[in-house]
Amino acid sequence: MLAACGVESLEDLFAHLPPELCLNRPLRLPPGKSEYEILDYFRARGTENASGFASFLGAGVYRHYRPVLVDTVVSRGEFLTAYTPYQAEISQGILTAIFEFQTMICQLTGTEVANASMYDGSTAVAEAAMMAARITGRRRVLAVRTVHPEYREVLRTYAKNQGMAVEETGYEEGSGALDSADLESKLDENTAAVIVQSPNFFGIVENVNAAAEIAHRRGALLIHVFTEAVALGILEPAREADIVAGELQSFAIPPSYGGPFAGIIATKEKHVRQLPGRLVGETKDTRGNRAFCLTLSTREQHIRREKATSNICTNQALIALMATVFMTVYGREGLREVAEQNLAKARYLAARVPLRFTGPFFNEFAAVCTGWAPEVINEGLIEEKIIGGLPLGRFYPELNNCMLLAATEMNTRDEMNKMAEALTR
Amino acid sequence: MNGKARSHITQNEPLLFEMSSLGKRGYQLPELDVPAVDAAEALGAENVRAEIEGFPEVSEVEAIRHFTRLSTWNYAIDLGLYPLGSCTMKYNPRLNEAVARIEGLAWAHPYQPESLSQGALAIMAALEAALAEITGMDAVTLQPAAGAHGELTGILLVRALLEAWGDPRKKILIPDSAHGTNPATAVIAGYAVENVKSNERGMLDLAVLDRAVNEDVAALMVTNPNTLGVFEEEIARIADLLHDRGALLYMDGANMNALAGIARPGDFGVDVMHLNLHKTFSTPHGGGGPGSGPVAVKEHMAPFLPVPRLVRRDDHWTLDYDRPQSIGRVRAFYGNFGVLVRALAYIMALGSDGLRRATMDAVLNANYIRRKLECCYRLPHAAPTMHECVFSDEIQAARGVKTMDIAKRLIDYGFHPYTVSFPLIVRGALMIEPTETESKRELDLFIEAMIAIAREAEENPDLVLQAPHHTRTSRVDEVTAARKPVLRWKP
Numbered sequence: 001m002l003a004a005c006g007v008e009s010l011e012d013l014f015a016h017l018p019p020e021l022c023l024n025r026p027l028r029l030p031p032g033k034s035e036y037e038i039l040d041y042f043r044a045r046g047t048e049n050a051s052g053f054a055s056f057l058g059a060g061v062y063r064h065y066r067p068v069l070v071d072t073v074v075s076r077g078e079f080l081t082a083y084t085p086y087q088a089e090i091s092q093g094i095l096t097a098i099f100e101f102q103t104m105i106c107q108l109t110g111t112e113v114a115n116a117s118m119y120d121g122s123t124a125v126a127e128a129a130m131m132a133a134r135i136t137g138r139r140r141v142l143a144v145r146t147v148h149p150e151y152r153e154v155l156r157t158y159a160k161n162q163g164m165a166v167e168e169t170g171y172e173e174g175s176g177a178l179d180s181a182d183l184e185s186k187l188d189e190n191t192a193a194v195i196v197q198s199p200n201f202f203g204i205v206e207n208v209n210a211a212a213e214i215a216h217r218r219g220a221l222l223i224h225v226f227t228e229a230v231a232l233g234i235l236e237p238a239r240e241a242d243i244v245a246g247e248l249q250s251f252a253i254p255p256s257y258g259g260p261f262a263g264i265i266a267t268k269e270k271h272v273r274q275l276p277g278r279l280v281g282e283t284k285d286t287r288g289n290r291a292f293c294l295t296l297s298t299r300e301q302h303i304r305r306e307k308a309t310s311n312i313c314t315n316q317a318l319i320a321l322m323a324t325v326f327m328t329v330y331g332r333e334g335l336r337e338v339a340e341q342n343l344a345k346a347r348y349l350a351a352r353v354p355l356r357f358t359g360p361f362f363n364e365f366a367a368v369c370t371g372w373a374p375e376v377i378n379e380g381l382i383e384e385k386i387i388g389g390l391p392l393g394r395f396y397p398e399l400n401n402c403m404l405l406a407a408t409e410m411n412t413r414d415e416m417n418k419m420a421e422a423l424t425r
Numbered sequence: 426m427n428g429k430a431r432s433h434i435t436q437n438e439p440l441l442f443e444m445s446s447l448g449k450r451g452y453q454l455p456e457l458d459v460p461a462v463d464a465a466e467a468l469g470a471e472n473v474r475a476e477i478e479g480f481p482e483v484s485e486v487e488a489i490r491h492f493t494r495l496s497t498w499n500y501a502i503d504l505g506l507y508p509l510g511s512c513t514m515k516y517n518p519r520l521n522e523a524v525a526r527i528e529g530l531a532w533a534h535p536y537q538p539e540s541l542s543q544g545a546l547a548i549m550a551a552l553e554a555a556l557a558e559i560t561g562m563d564a565v566t567l568q569p570a571a572g573a574h575g576e577l578t579g580i581l582l583v584r585a586l587l588e589a590w591g592d593p594r595k596k597i598l599i600p601d602s603a604h605g606t607n608p609a610t611a612v613i614a615g616y617a618v619e620n621v622k623s624n625e626r627g628m629l630d631l632a633v634l635d636r637a638v639n640e641d642v643a644a645l646m647v648t649n650p651n652t653l654g655v656f657e658e659e660i661a662r663i664a665d666l667l668h669d670r671g672a673l674l675y676m677d678g679a680n681m682n683a684l685a686g687i688a689r690p691g692d693f694g695v696d697v698m699h700l701n702l703h704k705t706f707s708t709p710h711g712g713g714g715p716g717s718g719p720v721a722v723k724e725h726m727a728p729f730l731p732v733p734r735l736v737r738r739d740d741h742w743t744l745d746y747d748r749p750q751s752i753g754r755v756r757a758f759y760g761n762f763g764v765l766v767r768a769l770a771y772i773m774a775l776g777s778d779g780l781r782r783a784t785m786d787a788v789l790n791a792n793y794i795r796r797k798l799e800c801c802y803r804l805p806h807a808a809p810t811m812h813e814c815v816f817s818d819e820i821q822a823a824r825g826v827k828t829m830d831i832a833k834r835l836i837d838y839g840f841h842p843y844t845v846s847f848p849l850i851v852r853g854a855l856m857i858e859p860t861e862t863e864s865k866r867e868l869d870l871f872i873e874a875m876i877a878i879a880r881e882a883e884e885n886p887d888l889v890l891q892a893p894h895h896t897r898t899s900r901v902d903e904v905t906a907a908r909k910p911v912l913r914w915k916p
Binding site: 001002004005006007010011013014017018020021022023026027028029031032033035037038039042043046047048049051052053057059060061063067069072073074075076077078079080081082083084085086087088089090091092093094096099100102103104106107108112113114116117119122123130148150151153154156157158160162163205233235236237254255256257259260262272278279280283284285286287289291292293295297298301302304306307308310311312313314315318319321327328329330331332333334335336337340341343344345347362378382387390412413416 | 480523604608757899
């Protein structure tokens with residue numbers, strides 16, 4: 001091969017680089033290791049993490065059972081090692097799966113059109129806010145303080161550089177739901193969108209339709225955010241929402257210390273040209289067979305360059321495929337049943353601890369720590385191989401005696417008894 | 426036909442919604458160990474939904490067959506060469522999949538106490554250090570979720586530093602050979618875009634830049650090697666010019682596979698750059714994601730990196746949120762950790778010598794293809810080739826055969842096409858990046874196929890124009906798909 005290239009050595013291929021720009025020493029990295037040594041290294045790191053612990057952490061990342069079929073499907077090289085499906089003739093597998101994904105997301109959220117997925121829930125919310133600004137021509141968004149705190153941080157990063165203002169509205173001291181009077185007073189003629197999470201960060205189910213009505217009166221859009229997708233199996237979709245932006249981690253996506261996950265944006269058909277991200281559409285091939293392809297790409301950066309709706313280039317195809325397999329395995333009855341189990345488990349635990357809020361909740365709630373501080377309780381639980389809830393003071397100083405507890409189908413009665421006992425000790 | 430491909434039967438398969446039947450199920454939940462709860466009572470009847478209209482109902486075997494059948498309709502690296510230029514479709518080692526699934530890593534919750542996260546933090550620290558060494562930069566953030574997300578982070582860092590110097594300035598210069606994400610990113614970050622023309626060698630021209638860089642210019646975004654696979658030989662002088670006038674140099678690291686172990690952007694005067702772990706560092710593309718786009722900076726930009734920052738304190742790793750100059754968060758949590766694990770496993774497997782050798786092999790493979798195809802395809806830029814080469818369809822276009830037609834015919838020969846019609850500065854571009862993981866045997870089959878297609882274009886252009894002939898799906902009607910969008914199944 002060297003001879004065919006007209007060179008004598010591999011180094012000659014780089015002879016045209018200015019020598020002062022070349023590295024004149026080996027990289028300061030260890031020599032290559034064997035498969036066994038690498039496995040060993042990562043196993044050791046896994047052991048330094050919490051391994052084999054029960055957990056009551058939620059707050060945007062939930063422990064749900066992952067059916068074996070999910071990894072079986074996503075481990076197939078034809079899905080794992082394919083590129084973005086630009087060449088439709090040899091990409092019908094992933095294109096069909098994404099079309100099914102888009103359909104199921106619409107069915108779940110009660111919307112008309114959903115994209116092929118976003119990086120995660122936090123960036124989906126930021127992109128949804130920019131989308132609302134394009135639709136309304138307005139430059140201000142209102143986010144309720146019960147939207148995931150890190151999502152609001154991401155939103156501020158994106159908004160700041162777009163010259164968009166982000167303001168926050170409060171929650172009701174008693175119910176933990178959004179304060180509609182505060183929301184109404186902060187809405188104005190320049191408000192592009194109101195951003196409401198439900199179930200909210202405290203796990204409370206919000207009346208999103210009522211908030212939408214308030215927003216619509218002033219010409220603003222309503223963005224419904226969700227972080228716990230399993231709740232969609234039992235909760236009535238917020239049909240008055242204009243845009244739905246959420247996180248699908250709960251659908252068989254491993255917590256994996258925070259990623260990779262998959263976000264979604266879904267909306268009404270009339271807004272489809274302002275939707276960011278990839279879209280798959282149905283069409284036919286020249287022989288008249290049904291076929292799918294990436295479509296409406298004139299919204300996207302590789303065609304529109306600086307005039308694109310977003311700079312996003314990929315979706316999270318393999319992660320969206322995990323969610324697709326999850327939704328398929330559980331299906332119409334199963335998703336409902338998982339959601340009911342979550343509801344039952346959370347009620348069981350909630351009945352044994354003092355609750356901070358009175359609003360209806362799904363699988364997560366704020367508990368008051370009447371004796372020890374949340375951090376102290378959690379420290380004590382580590383010996384019992386239990387990770388307690390999230391101390392809320394980290395994001396809400398006014399709730400520094402509270403912890404956020406999530407209970408899913410994976411928490412056993414015995415674990416929950418121990419958790420309740422530690423909290424009320 | 427040549428030796429790589431032959432037709433075989435593939436299974437037909439309806440959509441999930443068309444094969445569902447009432448009451449079928451593919452799951453089994455454990456019996457509830459706590460009392461069941463009435464949903465309407467617990468949540469309020471108005472909050473409880475009726476059943477999900479149209480949602481699938483299939484058995485387990487139907488589910489596995491459905492997705493397996495779909496999978497056979499895809500091409501993949503596991504089936505052969507995937508020569509997409511600038512996409513770096515190299516082999517994805519399966520060891521990386523195995524380590525990412527280790528329980529203590531895959532099930533780690535981002536809010537579990539730091540005392541129970543030391544393994545995850547150590548992995549991130551090791552990767553940050555390795556990427557800093559490979560790029561010659563001083564600090565790395567792993568938070569961005571993809572290449573374009575890394576670009577956005579990088580340009581926000583540019584803005585933050587210039588703001589701290591007193592003036593964020595107004596525009597970003599972008600060469601006409603750049604990826605579409607570059608200009609889109611600059612706009613999302615609140616900058617105007619000015620395109621810069623490349624010279625006839627396919628490189629940035631110092632004289633052109635000299636005229637373009639004024640007090641409005643915040644930064645130049647440059648891909649090096651650029652999308653022609655050509656190394657920007659003036660890069661150090663370009664950096665000096667920008668710095669002299671108070672502007673910064675951003676490098677898109679999409680093509681880092683041509684440099685790792687050979688040369689380091691930090692030594693060229695680059696201030697900030699992003700990497701694509703799903704390109705250079707072998708993590709799978711997965712049909713379009715997940716990726717990961719770490720950003721590496723020089724010391725003067727480090728105070729602005731997204732929060733939290735990983736720091737070593739009293740013999741353990743901790744996340745530092747107290748960074749008053751930070752641009753803030755660009756993503757919830759700490760990045761696509763599962764992708765970071767895979768990339769570190771790759772770096773460990775190759776090691777110092779292996780990374781350098783991989784780069785050399787990638788450049789060798791691209792040069793080999795260039796030499797072997799120069800006979801039949803026009804090479805518009807004669808500058809030395811790094812990791813990819815770009816031809817034009819000029820010779821074939823005379824017979825009415827365009828780059829997209831050649832690409833579709835390549836499918837019949839058992840290959841995924843190269844990148845079509847990009848970069849935009851080459852008319853009818855064929856952009857080919859073989860990567861280092863391809864054998865000479867696979868490359869020779871590809872070269873044979875390309876030469877055969879060139880001959881077909883000459884002798885029987887219709888054969889190429891109607892391709893592909895042997896796929897289960899022939900050319901699809903993308904025009905109707907866009908004109909009358911059908912974006913979901915309906916009964």
